[in-house]
Amino acid sequence: MRNFWCERAWLPDGVASRVLVEVDGGTIVSVSTVDTIPLGAERLYGLVLPGFANTHSHAFHRGLRGRTHADGGTFWTWRESMYALAGKLTPRTYFELARAVYAEMAVTGVTSVGEFHYLHDGADDMADALRAAAEEVGLRLTLLTTCYLTGGIGRPLEGVQRRFTHGTVENWQASIARQAGGPLFRAGGAIHSVRAVPRAAVADIAAAFPDRPLHVHLSEQPAENEDCLAAYGLTPTGVLAEAGALGPRTTAVHATHLTDEDIALLGGSGTTISLCPTTEADLADGIGPARALADAGSPLALGSDQHAVIDLLLEARSLEYGERLRSGRRGNFTPAELVGALTDHAAVGWPTAGRIEVGAAADFTAVRLDTARTAGTRPDQVVLTASAPDVSVVVVHGRVIARDGVHETLGDVPRLLTRALEAL
Structure with a gap:
């Protein structure tokens, strides 16, 4: 049994003060308010939120941060740099890079990550490297093994794209079937996109593993929509709907x-x-219709995608700012809705995470309220002022994994990142 005393905590019915959270075996067994801090309790100051869920990650893309801005261009020109990086990675260098990237996530408040994994080489070595990296860091990992069969609609795989494929849907299924779960590990699947998976194969993928998360890149670029309409007479969403690939277990x-x-x-x-607002801005993708999707019935989640920035608080704030730019109005999402998107672990197969209540996973992120950014902020509005450096303590499965920007066992994260990136 371990106790965490929270100066303030984000509970399902609002922010409460002097909250004692009792944890047993990685699960919350009691939540109460107390006047006296119990002896031996871990003290968490500021505002304690449920741990952040990074629902869309490509770990190896972190190697491109700050290296693709010299010549302008578009998503498609950026993709050529991504392909060049993908061609260099080995299981060992991928492990070192992913470990550093996951450590960066940990110190910024992320407690679970959905890794959209498509760098396969037709084998499981890269997947094993990602799992080992997450285990060392102490993050919850959902490995979303991605089916990638074509180089575009009606086009064969070319060049480094051959590293992205299992060759057949059956081989993709076999790869996922070999992945045993664990206390901090889930195995899910992904359709890379309608560009990379033929229409006829989408239904087979959707029917596989019906009890696991299924993710898919959707309509990131107008060219994807145009090609899909020309080939199939349907939008990418229409292709997914026709194949039975949409539903509560699916994340687009x-x-x-x-x-x-x-x-x-x-x-x-x-x-x-x-939604991955910093990536969508970095790659000039556009601003998606977030409020309209939420109003239509879609839960919203957040990801850092290509890791131009790893700051889920910024992603949440950017979700609201994008709608402000679109609509000319403030307050399109309440702070509570933004925290809901920030902590949507169900999207990556952890339905008991994302709440501070009895029976939930003991995953917390403490955010300071006394920094240059947060001083004077109302606690219930901190999601609109705080950034990654304001995260003080991160707890996963009842264990502190990061404190004041330093990983508890791996130490200095910039050093880890520098070493991993120098190897590339």
């Missing part, structure tokens, strides 16, 4: 360029939307 990533019918299909099916 980006969902930027949608028709009204697309929004209705996604919302009506209860498909979660993983």
